[in-house]
Amino acid sequence: MENAKDSIEVVAERKKRALSCIQPTGIPTLGNYLGAMRNWVGMQDEMDCAFAVADLHAITVRQDPAQFKKQIYEMFALLLAIGLDPDRTLLFVQSQVPAHSEMTWLLACHTQFGELTRMTQFKDKASKHADNINLGLFAYPSLMAADILLYQPDYVPVGADQKQHVELTRDIAERFNNLYGKVFTIPKPYIIKNAARVRSLQDPTKKMSKSDANQNAYISLKDDPDTIVRKFRRAVTDSESRVYYGEGKDGINNLLEIYSAITGLSFEQIEQEFDGKGYGEFKTAVAEAVVDTLRPIQQKFGELIKDRPYLEKMMAEGAGRAAAVAKRTLDKALKKMGFVVM
């Protein structure tokens, strides 16, 4: 009996781990979904996964408290609605696990000023919020490193825009391990090539973002079918009319990426499907594919968001399990650094 139990544990230990988080700064876009969230669902079958609502990250820009709280519930409900399964996967809200804030300080003291100034997201956000370039915005990658390293994941599944932060996390982890002995697993960014960067429908040189002032630029996971069709019809394209992937065709390339990510068809297959057809028909097909993909998620979300007691029960369970894992790593890091851990 004892042997059988031991060998099960050994097998379980070898399973790869993945962790990722998403900020509750509004309903996610199709970019968040195709670039990151959708891939998380499939990863549950292969790895031990943990996913969190990164609410502490969201306060690096000002949030309205009542709206913020609503968005935290919504994001948590959405994680369940897309098919993340709390029986197999650790789902939690970042601020409910205090070790994230504690670990951030340890890691902030091992993150260099020069590294932080090179972060693209910091430069972008600092220019967008020039009146509020706070310490939290600057130190954001140290908090993200804490989120990751506390759970010892092998992989961090993110869209292409977060790769730089995961690489900095690796550097911080290596620096820490070299100084004090091995505490952290060195994580790898895990980027699904297809739709790793979904672009704005209005300016396809920029990424699709939920904070875009122009609502036509993004598809929100809550948009109804008519809105989705209308936004795709208005999507910026070019002056040609043939559907193919090519230079100078950012708008069409983006629609091809979206359609390919959803249908699994290659660009060549899509080009054949729309041979001799115009952009209008292509846009309608992309819109319909998106509507069909989002319909079951929206239905499930609609049910879950009405049931706060259930969401709170799931949050409490997730936070409890996460705290146990996180505390083990935090205590190990503290001990190695010489703190007196009681």
Ligand code: TYM
């Ligand atoms: P966030 O909340 O901006 O985005 C969540 C995930 O969605 C991906 N994403 C995209 N992918 C493709 N195309 C797009 N247009 C697009 N927009 C967003 C992001 O790459 C991300 O994977 N800092 C993170 C949140 C975070 C985190 C972490 C992630 C906090 N702690 C620990 C991983 C591990 C962020 O702002 O993602």
